[in-house]
Amino acid sequence: MSQTPLLELRDLSVGLKGDRVEYDIVRNINLSIYQNEILAIVGESGCGKSLTALSILGLHASPPLRITSGSITYDGRDLTKVSPEELRKVRGAEIAMIFQDPMSALDPMFTVGTLLTSAIRAHKKVTDSAAEKIAHECLADAGIEDPRRRFGEFPFQLSGGVSQRVMIALALVNNPKILIADEPTTALDVTVQAQILERLKDLKNERGMSIMLITHNLGVVASVADRMAVMYTGEIVEIGSVQNVFSVPQHPYTTGLLGAVPRLGSNSVALVPIIGRVPLPDNLPKGCTFADRCGRVVPECGVNRPELVSRGAAEVRCFNPFR
């Protein structure tokens, strides 16, 4: 990866600040997205992957959440420092986002067509017919069979799969360079999941888009992503190419995660769970946050917090990694 990144998160922390509590939920994220790649962010519920994604466009619930340190660099600007109006111009036009539950993510009171054309108008002045044309094209691009009919329909008339395609079309109308997809297939049934993922992959190839795919599904990662970052308790613990991380995982948490996935046709009967519980963000142990659950713990783990360091083809946050 010698090229310059499109989007770069550097040392990004997002925290909760209430009347009496104050702590970081996402800590020191370093992450780059390059042109024409799918980067997957993987982790279990509550590990901060969605919050990381939301904070890129400033969509985290603020207050009480806020970015406590670090920078998000896009096109020479730090998105954590730009004015609300400047950030608005980035949203949808440069970086677009789709969400987990497409059925509730579309405004129920407006037709698909009105939503798409007003999203276009939020960024550029176009005639009605031009906006309509773009909307039709994007609906088709998102894999919708009958764009003309869907254009006049209300969200409640759409199935979950069609809703998510409409969401994708909505994200495409202003031709963004980056698409952030926050668990886009979690609420959909398996066959539709596969179609949507195929669509995302095609969009990357056809439009040269970069996609940041948030998911907890390792199968999804394996089938579409180029690179992956594994998150645990608000930190990235391992990041590298999908092939690399799957074949030679280095962080004990990553191996644990891979070991907990059921495989069709494998001979082992029982899945291997990771013992213990995930510590809460307001009560993290000193040192490595995975130490209490780790089988490869060394004395240093309880004392110092490991840094994310390059090791082979990947970067790992561990004092005693595999291999």
Added chain:
Amino acid sequence: MKIIFSRIVSTLLLLLASSLAVFAAIRFSGGDVTAARMPASASAADRELFRKQIGLDQPILKQYITYMGNFVTGDLGNSLTSNARISSLAVEKIRNSLILGGSSLLIVFLVGVPLGMIAALRRNTWVDTGITSFSVAGMAVPNFWLALIAIHLFASTLHWLPSGGQGGFKSVILPALVLSAEGIALTVRITRSAMLENIGQDFVRTLRASGFSERRIYFKHVLRSSLLPIISLAGLRVGQVVGYALVVETIFGWPGVGQILVNAVLRRDYPVIQFFSLLLVVVVTLGNLLASIGYTLANPRLRK
């Protein structure tokens, strides 16, 4: 179409039932119009004669059938106290009440909705606290008390506005405001909570992520979803305005349906009571009908 037809049928049945209920209730409530029409010294025989003349000696059911027979041929009868034809009384009273009730509904929504929106957008600030406290007060204060205070302050003390009667624009202001107080309070609360609920919806995040301006999100998308409960409330408001109008019109001497109805009840002027109370039933039903039509039109899920 079928829904509208069944609504009309049920409205007619409702009117028939309420006409019977009113007819019976006023005759069982004791006393009759002779007390208002005849001097205290009138003999019992004279009173009986008068009752006979106006048909009060007949059995109630027969009186009812006679009344309804006249009613459907368009004869509303005469007032027992002034002998004026009710049809000629009605036009002016209805017009006056429409002016008062209409301006009150207008005030309720033109003031209540924006205030509710401001409270929602400035939630948990002193602006919100101020608006919400006023709306609690608006709901808690009875309108007859508010009417007396308003008359004392703006008419007797400051001499800004007339204390009552009907004489042009200035005379509408006080009764219309008093009549609106509770409506504004309720509308503020409904608007505020609907706006807050919708601001938290997932679709708002989608709009933000698509680069919609905050102003557009609030004033077009969030408000649009919040209109549904506000429209339902409007239907209920019509009924409440009608009820409160009885009190407010009487206090302000506003010559409308409410005032004539209260006076007619005090004097047992049966035909007047009968007609105007049925009129109120019609207005309330019509208000609800309009609200549910409006709700259907505003909600794509029902329209399609």
